Amino acid sequence: MWNTVLVHEDDAAEEKENKAFNVIINSLDDYNIAYVCHLKLVSDVWTLLTERYESRAYADVSHLRSNNAVSLNLADNAQVKAKQSGEIKIPLEDGWLLLRPNVMFAPGFCKNLLALHVLLKEGYSVACWNAEKEILVNPTTDSQLYFGVRNGLFTLETSTLKPLPVEEANVIIARQPIPKLVQWHRRFAHLNFGALKQVIAIRVIIGRSLSDSDLKETFDCETCMLAKARRMSYRNTAPCRAKQPLEIVRMTRVSQFPRRRS
Numbered sequence: 079m080w081n082t083v084l085v086h087e088d089d090a091a092e093e094k095e096n097k098a099f100n101v102i103i104n105s106l107d108d109y110n111i112a113y114v115c116h117l118k119l120v121s122d123v124w125t126l127l128t129e130r131y132e133s134r135a136y137a138d139v140s141h142l143r144s145n146n147a148v149s150l151n152l153a154d155n156a157q158v159k160a161k162q163s164g165e166i167k168i169p170l171e172d173g174w175l176l177l178r179p180n181v182m183f184a185p186g187f188c189k190n191l192l193a194l195h196v197l198l199k200e201g202y203s204v205a206c207w208n209a210e211k212e213i214l215v216n217p218t219t220d221s222q223l224y225f226g227v228r229n230g231l232f233t234l235e236t237s238t239l240k241p242l243p244v245e246e247a248n249v250i251i252a253r254q255p256i257p258k259l260v261q262w263h264r265r266f267a268h269l270n271f272g273a274l275k276q277v278i279a280i281r282v283i284i285g286r287s288l289s290d291s292d293l294k295e296t297f298d299c300e301t302c303m304l305a306k307a308r309r310m311s312y313r314n315t316a317p318c319r320a321k322q323p324l325e326i327v328r329m330t331r332v333s334q335f336p337r338r339r340s
Contacts, residue, residue: 142162142163142164143162143163143164144161144162145161145162145163146161200216201216201217201218201219202214202215202216202223203215203216203217205222210226211224211225211226212224212225213225257292258288258292259271259274259288259292259293260299262274262278262288263299264299264301268299268301268302275293278293
């Protein structure tokens, strides 16, 4: 389930000409990407800007349809409600149009989210994914989406030769999905993966299901790796209070957390 949000502000008409606005495509799951476009009001029509010039993508605010209030859950645990929806077409660099038929309009909203798996379901596939770039291609429409890396985030480049500034380009913030086994690892207070698999084998875990492929893969927890790298030796630790993350945290599938004497 996902929603597309086209943002506008409820200001006076004479003040809207000098304001920029964003398109937000939102996902309600853990696979989040952010898609950002700039808009401005031209002859009572919201104009979508994907380059430094005005594109031909329009969304007429007079043709919005009313719907029940939709509550959008964002990655930062914030929420926003939208009561109107419409349609918008996003032009791609190769001339194709990306149609979003269910665009939710929310006043005064300036955040953004999009699910990567939505693009994959629409026919896009990952042609290249490394530390420097990501390329998605769609054989059906013969279109291509190119993402460069800026400040550790994947950014959709409208031009690979002359990248636009972040505030003027379409931006996609990609976060790879968290594997199910890692999610359970966190829920069990960073229990090591070997013990966690034993817990799963004896059916102690009740909740999110895990397939055989989930159990066969090998995962690393960045938090645990950082904590182990900073961990002090036992001789240098205080007997009554932990000084570093996960320093005296112990947990098995059958025992309780250790108690310390005051």
